[in-house]
Each structure stands twice: as structure tokens, then as C-alpha cells.
Amino acid sequence: KAGVTQTPRYLIKTRGQQVTLSCSPISGHRSVSWYQQTPGQGLQFLFEYFSETQRNKGNFPGRFSGRQFSNSRSEMNVSTLELGDSALYLCASSKGQGAWETQYFGPGTRLLVL
Amino acid sequence: QKEVEQNSGPLSVPEGAIASLNCTYSDRGSQSFFWYRQYSGKSPELIMFIYSNGDKEDGRFTAQLNKASQYVSLLIRDSQPSDSATYLCAVNINNAGNMLTFGGGTRLMVKP
Numbered sequence: 001k002a003g004v005t006q007t008p009r010y011l012i013k014t015r016g017q018q019v020t021l022s023c024s025p026i027s028g029h030r031s032v033s034w035y036q037q038t039p040g041q042g043l044q045f046l047f048e049y050f051s052e053t054q055r056n057k058g059n060f061p062g063r064f065s066g067r068q069f070s071n072s073r074s075e076m077n078v079s080t081l082e083l084g085d086s087a088l089y090l091c092a093s094s095k096g097q098g099a100w101e102t103q104y105f106g107p108g109t110r111l112l113v114l
Numbered sequence: 115q116k117e118v119e120q121n122s123g124p125l126s127v128p129e130g131a132i133a134s135l136n137c138t139y140s141d142r143g144s145q146s147f148f149w150y151r152q153y154s155g156k157s158p159e160l161i162m163f164i165y166s167n168g169d170k171e172d173g174r175f176t177a178q179l180n181k182a183s184q185y186v187s188l189l190i191r192d193s194q195p196s197d198s199a200t201y202l203c204a205v206n207i208n209n210a211g212n213m214l215t216f217g218g219g220t221r222l223m224v225k226p
Binding site for chain 2 (some may be wrong): 031033035042043044045048050055056058088090092094097098099100101102103104105106107108
């Protein structure tokens with residue numbers, strides 16, 4: 001079974017631009033969560049989608065947004081990029097939603113903001 | 115106080131030894147606990163999950179959970195150089211859907 005896929009894998013943007021990242025979950029998985037990983041802050045939760053609805057949101061500004069499509073694929077968007085948005089953005093999928101669900105991570109998208 | 119805490123390390127053990135990684139969490143209502151391994155430049159890979167007090171074994175890995183003391187640990191027996199990585203403890207705090215709160219990770223170095 002194919003794992004979680006993320007595109008693109010690497011991205012370079014300049015301040016003020018916007019970016020859209022894509023995530024395709026494992027087949028049959030309906031929940032997609034997004035995380036940001038930086039050397040300073042570690043892995044931080046951005047948001048979670050299940051059945052096309054945002055179920056949880058982390059403590060990030062409104063410049064970070066996302067959506068999920070009917071086939072469970074998800075996208076996240078960051079508008080008005082700042083230097084501090086440079087990070088590894090990870091998508092994780094799970095079958096359902098709940099405390100006992102195991103999440104499997106994709107390879108990540110490494111974003112560099114210049 | 116951080117919600118999930120880990121010693122950043124590095125924890126250095128000789129090949130063949132037992133590596134013990136620890137994690138403490140602040141929310142007593144947390145129900146599920148996960149250990150991920152992350153190699154440099156790669157994404158986290160799930161190693162184990164544990165929900166009940168006690169030990170859970172899977173091959174060379176044993177996860178231990180003590181809810182009363184609010185800690186979870188991971189033991190790696192017969193450590194191999196290929197186990198050298200950062201180990202991330204993740205907790206589903208407040209049973210918040212699929213939202214995981216991660217510790218900062220412990221870097222493990224297994225020396226041949």
C-alpha cells in the first residue's frame with residue numbers, strides 16, 4: 001500500500017509570496033493532519049481535517065489555512081510568507097479521527113523563504 | 115512548562131546495549147502515546163504506540179507507560195548503529211482528535 005505523498009518536496013519562495021502544499025493520504029485514510037517542524041520549535045500541530053471539515057487547529061496565525069477534498073487529499077496554504085515560515089511541513093494521515101488513531105507521516109515539503 | 119518533555123541528549127550507548135528514552139507529559143487526561151523515530155533529513159516514522167499502563171513489546175522495542183507518574187518510556191534492546199536517530203514522544207493531549215503534541219526529541223547515538 002502506498003504511503004502518504006506530499007508535493008512538492010522542496011520549495012523556495014520569497015517574502016510576501018504565498019504557497020500551496022499538497023498531501024495525498026494513504027488509501028482508505030480519511031483524516032489528514034499538518035505539522036510544521038523547525039529546529040527552534042520542533043514539531044508543531046497546524047490543523048487537522050476529517051471528512052472535508054477542519055476538526056482541530058493549532059496556534060498559528062490566519063495566514064496558514066487548509067482544506068480537504070472529497071477524496072481525502074488535502075492542501076495547505078500559507079499567504080504573505082515570512083522568513084520564519086521556513087520549515088519542514090509534514091502531513092500525516094490516519095484512518096479515522098480519535099485519540100487512538102495512529103498517524104503516518106509523509107516525506108514532507110521543505111520550504112525555504114528568502 | 116512544556117506539555118511534553120524529553121531530554122534532548124545526545125544519549126550515547128555502545129552497540130548491543132539497552133537504550134532508555136524517557137518522556138513526561140503534563141495532562142493527566144492524556145490517553146494515547148506514540149514514539150516516532152526520525153533520521154536526519156527524513157520524516158518521523160512510527161515505532162510504537164501505547165494506551166494502557168504497563169509494558170508493550172514489539173521486537174527489540176518496549177514502550178512503558180505510567181499514567182500515575184505521567185511518564186512514558188521507550189527501551190531499545192540490543193541497540194544497533196542504525197538505531198542512531200532522534201526519537202520523538204507524542205501525546206494526544208485532552209483526547210483532541212488527531213492532534214498530537216510532540217516533545218523536542220532525544221537524539222540517540224549508538225557507537226559501534
